[in-house]
Amino acid sequence: MQTTRTFEWIHSRRQTVSTSLVSEPVSRHHAETPTERHLQCIWYDPALRPPGLATNEGEPVEIENPGVWNLEAGPDFLGAVVRVGSERRRICGDVEIHLRPADWTHHRHSDDPRYSSVRVHVTLTPPVNALAPVGAICIPLAGPLSRCPDFSWAAVDVTAYPYASRPEPAPCELALRRWSADDIERLLESAGVERLRRKAQRIRLRATMVGADQALWEELMAALGYKHNKTATRKLAQRVPRTELFAAAKSDVETAAAILWGTSGLLPEAGPSLRGTTRRVWDRWWKHRARWQERALSRDEWRLDGVRPLNRPEIRIRAAAVWALRHPPPAERWLAAAAVGPQDFLKHILRDLAIHDPAGEIRTAAVGRSRAVSILINVAVPFLEASGLPVLADPHWLQMLPDETPNAVERQMAHTLLGRDHPPSWCRGALRRQGLIQMFTDFCLNDRSRCAGCPFPAWLAAAAGSSSSPPAEDRL
Ligand code: SF4
Numbered sequence: 001m002q003t004t005r006t007f008e009w010i011h012s013r014r015q016t017v018s019t020s021l022v023s024e025p026v027s028r029h030h031a032e033t034p035t036e037r038h039l040q041c042i043w044y045d046p047a048l049r050p051p052g053l054a055t056n057e058g059e060p061v062e063i064e065n066p067g068v069w070n071l072e073a074g075p076d077f078l079g080a081v082v083r084v085g086s087e088r089r090r091i092c093g094d095v096e097i098h099l100r101p102a103d104w105t106h107h108r109h110s111d112d113p114r115y116s117s118v119r120v121h122v123t124l125t126p127p128v129n130a131l132a133p134v135g136a137i138c139i140p141l142a143g144p145l146s147r148c149p150d151f152s153w154a155a156v157d158v159t160a161y162p163y164a165s166r167p168e169p170a171p172c173e174l175a176l177r178r179w180s181a182d183d184i185e186r187l188l189e190s191a192g193v194e195r196l197r198r199k200a201q202r203i204r205l206r207a208t209m210v211g212a213d214q215a216l217w218e219e220l221m222a223a224l225g226y227k228h229n230k231t232a233t234r235k236l237a238q239r240v241p242r243t244e245l246f247a248a249a250k251s252d253v254e255t256a257a258a259i260l261w262g263t264s265g266l267l268p269e270a271g272p273s274l275r276g277t278t279r280r281v282w283d284r285w286w287k288h289r290a291r292w293q294e295r296a297l298s299r300d301e302w303r304l305d306g307v308r309p310l311n312r313p314e315i316r317i318r319a320a321a322v323w324a325l326r327h328p329p330p331a332e333r334w335l336a337a338a339a340v341g342p343q344d345f346l347k348h349i350l351r352d353l354a355i356h357d358p359a360g361e362i363r364t365a366a367v368g369r370s371r372a373v374s375i376l377i378n379v380a381v382p383f384l385e386a387s388g389l390p391v392l393a394d395p396h397w398l399q400m401l402p403d404e405t406p407n408a409v410e411r412q413m414a415h416t417l418l419g420r421d422h423p424p425s426w427c428r429g430a431l432r433r434q435g436l437i438q439m440f441t442d443f444c445l446n447d448r449s450r451c452a453g454c455p456f457p458a459w460l461a462a463a464a465g466s467s468s469s470p471p472a473e474d475r476l
Contacts, residue, residue: 034124037158039097039141040076043122044069044161050144050151055137056126059085065450067095069162071409072445074114079449082120084137091137093119101127101138108300109133162412170416171451172443175460177419184418184426191435193392199382200392210241212387213331217242217324219379224316224367228303233313233320236264239295242324248288249325253358256321258284265297266314277359310362319355319366326352331383338384338391342400345384349376373402377430401430413440 042048044066053061061084067077075094082091094117098104101123109115110133118133126140145151176184207215218237225233240263249256261267262285270282302313323330337348353372354365367375381401384391391397406414406427413436414427427436443456451457 034099034153035158036076036097036099037161038153038156039099039122039124040069041156041158041161042141042145043077043095043097048156050141050148052144052147053139053141054144055084055139059137061137061139062088064090068444068447068450070094070445071162071412071440075118078446080120082137091119093117093136095120095122096133097122099124101125101132101140104133105131169419171454171457172417172460173419175457175464176417178464179460181423181426185432188427188432188435189398189429191438192431192433193398193435195434195438196377196382196392197385199378200385203382204386207386212383213243213329214241215386216331216334216379216383219383220323220330220375221320223371223375223379224320225313226311226316226371228307229313232264232297232301232303233316235301236260236297236317239263239297240292242330245321245324246329248291249321251325252284253322253325254280255284255288256325257281257318257358259288259292260317260321261285261314262289263292263296264302264314264317265299266302266317277361281359310364315357315359315362315366318357318359322355322358323352331387334380334383335387335389338389342391342394342397345380346376346400346402349380370405373404377401377404377434398431403429404433406433409440410436413437413444416444 042050043063046063049063053063055061061082064081064083065079067080070076070078076097077095080093080095083089084091094115096104096109096115096118098107098121101121103123104110104121109118110131115133119136121133121136121138123138123140124142126142127138132138179187203215203219206218210218214237218234221237222230222234225231240260245256245259248259258281261281267281267285268278270286304313307313326333328336333352334345334349337352338345340348350369350372353367353375354369355367356362357366381391381397384397410427410433414422417436417439418426427433439456443454447454
């Protein structure tokens with residue numbers, strides 16, 4: 001597999017974007033109880049959207065364009081256009097959707113610059129004494145939906161959105177139809193290598209500032225934050241550097257876990273009602289509190305709604321304490337394992353990350369295999385590249401990467417780019433999945449033109465049109 005020289009992967013796209021994933025949790029897909037996901041589907045699909053939409057002040061609303069469904073962090077839809085009032089005032093901007101109007105405040109969107117372009121706040125219930133986004137109209141859906149006799153929440157197939165609901169093929173899919181299957185697979189792999197290379201660049205830059213070991217600690221913690229708490233766990237790793245934690249805990253894992261949990265701001269306040277794990281953690285934390293307290297994060301910096309009990313951040317934080325205290329230090333032991341070869345490295349990383357909660361609150365591993373595989377691909381391999389091992393140019397290393405379960409962004413991009421009925425084999429393999437995410441972040445993520453201004457289709461057409469298949473010198 002040659003993957004390093006293909007089709008000059010899109011160096012024209014320099015923008016850096018957040019890679020944290022998907023905004024709102026999906027739950028109770030087929031329940032009669034509505035979720036935000038149901039409201040997103042209704043807003044997006046004209047077939048579901050009820051007639052008679054109006055602002056909270058009673059002005060009629062007409063949807064010209066519901067916007068692009070945003071699968072990344074930030075508002076739910078980007079670049080919507082609506083007409084408001086009898087004079088049909090044109091309002092353009094992003095759309096945020098909540099069940100309750102007060103969720104805008106609860107989720108602290110006003111303090112988040114990603115939400116500064118929200119001009120439409122869609123809610124289920126009308127706002128009553130709730131702070132609205134500044135400069136935005138509010139459109140409550142409950143009234144119009146109640147006037148639709150055939151409407152049922154259970155009839156909204158939330159799993160079909162957004163990728164299964166696109167009425168027309170995307171321009172990039174049309175352009176890619178001229179490509180051979182081999183070239184499509186190589187294109188995806190090339191984009192995947194580029195994604196890992198960018199991660200390596202970020203780690204290398206950070207390592208020049210804080211050292212390789214600390215850079216790795218921060219990356220690992222960010223990965224343990226999963227999609228909702230990456231920023232908080234990365235910040236915690238910066239507030240509690242690994243070497244300081246190691247020295248303070250004096251090889252005691254429970255003390256290290258107490259320091260991390262206490263500094264995270266998630267440890268419940270002390271009191272006579274404390275029991276079990278929390279009581280034991282406090283027995284250790286109070287001895288160290290004075291030193292770390294002023295570095296502590298606020299509880300508000302964590303997102304805890306929609307997080308399954310087994311995925312609670314405090315469990316991951318405690319698991320990280322185990323990893324941080326192992327000998328030799330993480331960067332040293334990972335580089336030593338890499339020196340043996342790709343297969344040994346793979347086994348070592350999966351073993352190294354098979355961590356159990358030191359507090360024993362859950363029986364299963366606190367870091368499961370799928371998360372460990374994700375860390376291998378997104379952290380360990382870029383770390384090796386950043387450390388000077390040219391693994392991204394070595395087919396033995398690239399072929400070693402285990403496949404992952406596709407996430408929502410990968411499924412969306414595969415469907416959009418490769419078409420509804422593409423062979424699953426086209427996007428099988430870690431590199432191709434990484435490539436789908438790279439294409440999504442480079443082109444779709446910030447596209448507010450509904451594809452009209454996207455340069456990717458023209459690039460694909462030019463690459464395919466330069467010969468009957470893409471030029472030999474551009475091949476992988
Ligand atoms: S924004 Fe570009 S890459 Fe994304 S679906 Fe549209 S044409 Fe394709």
